[in-house]
Amino acid sequence: xxxxxxxxxxxxxxxxxxxxxxxxxxxxxxxxxxxxxxxxxxxxxxxxxxxxxxxxxxxxxxxxxxxxxxxxxxxxxxxxxxxxxxxxxxxxxxxxxxxxxxxxxxxxxxx
Amino acid sequence: xxxxxxxxxxxxxxxxxxxxxxxxxxxxxxxxxxxxxxxxxxxxxxxxxxxxxxxxxxxxxxxxxxxxxxxxxxxxxxxxxxxxxxxxxxxxxxxxxxxxxxxxxxxxxxxxxx
Numbered sequence: 001x002x003x004x005x006x007x008x009x010x011x012x013x014x015x016x017x018x019x020x021x022x023x024x025x026x027x028x029x030x031x032x033x034x035x036x037x038x039x040x041x042x043x044x045x046x047x048x049x050x051x052x053x054x055x056x057x058x059x060x061x062x063x064x065x066x067x068x069x070x071x072x073x074x075x076x077x078x079x080x081x082x083x084x085x086x087x088x089x090x091x092x093x094x095x096x097x098x099x100x101x102x103x104x105x106x107x108x109x110x111x
Numbered sequence: 112x113x114x115x116x117x118x119x120x121x122x123x124x125x126x127x128x129x130x131x132x133x134x135x136x137x138x139x140x141x142x143x144x145x146x147x148x149x150x151x152x153x154x155x156x157x158x159x160x161x162x163x164x165x166x167x168x169x170x171x172x173x174x175x176x177x178x179x180x181x182x183x184x185x186x187x188x189x190x191x192x193x194x195x196x197x198x199x200x201x202x203x204x205x206x207x208x209x210x211x212x213x214x215x216x217x218x219x220x221x222x223x224x225x
Contacts, residue, residue, distance in 0.1 A: 004153075006153075009151060043216045043217065043218055043219075044154075044201065044203075044216040045215075045216065046213050046214070049213070086153060086154070096142060096159060096161050096167075096207075097142055097144075097205050097207070097214065098144070098156055098159060098169065099144075099146075099154070099156070099214060100156075100170075101146075101153040101154040101155070102153055103151060103152060103153045104151075104153050
């Protein structure tokens with residue numbers, strides 16, 4: 001069965017430090033991977049997707065098919081990055097966009 | 112555009128009561144979803160719909176029912192509330208398979224069953 005694992009429930013860093021949120025997935029075929037973010041008192045929203053290979057708010061994520069990982073990285077964390085981050089997977093093919101989420105990681109960036 | 116709206120924001124139910132969580136989107140999206148978010152567990156898919164009149168079960172459908180009579184609305188029905196249904200419920204929508212699966216989420220409904 002498809003599974004997404006985020007091993008850290010909580011992650012704390014200081015402002016300006018690098019941050020890496022880990023995500024591993026167990027999936028056959030050609031899944032698509034996403035990072036969603038929920039800031040305090042805001043809705044869950046898409047941060048980035050692996051097929052776009054884009055950088056959003058300084059965050060990047062590279063899909064490593066060999067290690068089945070999709071870690072989210074930012075070289076210099078900011079206080080406004082504090083939020084809940086979810087890694088999510090959609091199966092390839094006719095999946096109707098159904099997302100499987102990881103357990104989430106709460107990132108706290110201290111001043 | 113209001114996007115995805117959900118009502119109510121909060122609700123307390125007694126065991127055995129019924130209620131409907133409302134979800135509406137104004138983006139003309141074909142696909143709609145219901146998730147529940149339990150602490151430390153991430154979001155799990157309850158039901159989804161790919162268009163008016165078409166619904167299907169997700170990962171955790173027991174105790175819930177849905178309908179999709181219009182493109183805009185996708186209500187979630189709890190028939191006999193149980194404490195295990197205490198959770199935060201999120202509705203989401205997306206264009207469909209022709210787009211890269213970005214889902215737009217509502218603000219959530221916090222439900223407590225006592």
